[in-house]
Amino acid sequence: MVNPLTWQQAGQSDDKLREFFMPALVDLxxxxxxxxxxxxxxxxxxxxxxxxxxxxxxxTDVSLFGDEVGAKLATLKDGMTEAGRKGHIEITIGTEQIYEFRVQTVEFSNGGLHFVTTIIDRSEERHRERLLRALLREVSHRSKNLLAIIQSIALQTARYSGSLELFLHKFRGRLYSLSQSQDLITDSSWRGAYFFELVQQQTEKYLPENKHLVRVHGDNILLTPNASLHIGLALHELIVNAVSHGSLLRSGRVINVTCTRMHLNGHDSLEMIWDEVLDASRSSEDTEDSLKAHFGSTVLERVVPASVNGKAQYVISSDRISYRLVFPLESGGD
Incomplete structure (x- = not known):
C-alpha cells in the first residue's frame, strides 16, 4: 500500500532521490x-x-537571512511548540521581490519535533494581485463616469421629449451609441477608440446597406475613453439627423467626415468636421427648426464640447449642415 505522504521503492538511496528532488524544487x-x-x-x-x-x-536564521528576518522567524517559531502547528510571514526585498516563509512543526518518528520551512517566491503572484486591484479600481472609475453620462443623457432627453414614447426612442438610441463606443474602448484595454472605427461603428446601424454614403478622411487618431464616448454620441446625433431629416438616402449625396490633428494655442488638438449636403428643395427655416429645436442640438453644441474642453460650431443653411468640433487631445478626459 502506498502511503499518501511518502513512498520510496526499496533499494533507492536517499542521495539518488535527492538528485530528482532538486530539479523539481527549482521548477516550483x-x-x-x-x-x-x-x-x-x-x-x-x-x-x-x-x-x-x-x-x-x-x-542560523540570522546568518542566512539577516537580523530583521531572523528576528521575525524566531518570533514565529517561539509560538510553535507542538507538532502540526503552522505559521507564515511575508518578506519584501526592495520594491519587487516578495517571499513567503511557511513554517510547520513535524514530529519525526526517530528524532522528535522539527521545524520544516518552505520559502516560496510570491513576487509574480503579488504583482498580478496589484494589477487586478488596479484594474478593479479602473473598472469602478469607468463605471461611475459612464453612469454619470447616462444620467445626464436621461435628464436631457426627458427635457426635450414631449412624450414617453419619444423619450424611450431617443434614449435607447443614445444608450446604443454609448454601448457601441464602449465596446471599442474595452477592446483596446481602455486605451480609447480610433476615430475611423468610431465613425464606422456609429453609422453602420443606420446605413447597413449604404455605408459608402459616409466617408471618413484625415488622421485616424486614438481618442481617450471620455472623448470616444462623447464624440461617438455626437456622431450618433448627426447620423440620426441625416437619416431622419436630411436628404441622405433620397439624394445619395456623400457625407464627408474629416479628422485632423493640429497644433492650436500651444496644444496638440483635434479638429472634427461633419459636412452634409442637403436637399435644395427644403427651406432653410424648416430645416433649422426641425434639426435644432431638440436635444440633439444640445448634445452637439453644449454637452460634447464641454465634456472634452473644446469648442463646437453647428451650422445649418439651405444647402448643407456642417459641424466642427475642436478640442485639445490631452483634455479628452480619462
Missing amino acids: GASIMIQDAGRNYLFVTHLPEVWAVEHVRTP
Missing part, C-alpha cells in the same frame, strides 16, 4: 529548510539568490 521556485527542536539546521536547499551565502559552516 521553492526552498526547503529543516531544523531540529533546538533550531539547529539539518538541511537547506535551493535558497533564493538574494540570501545565497557561501562558506557558512553552521547556518
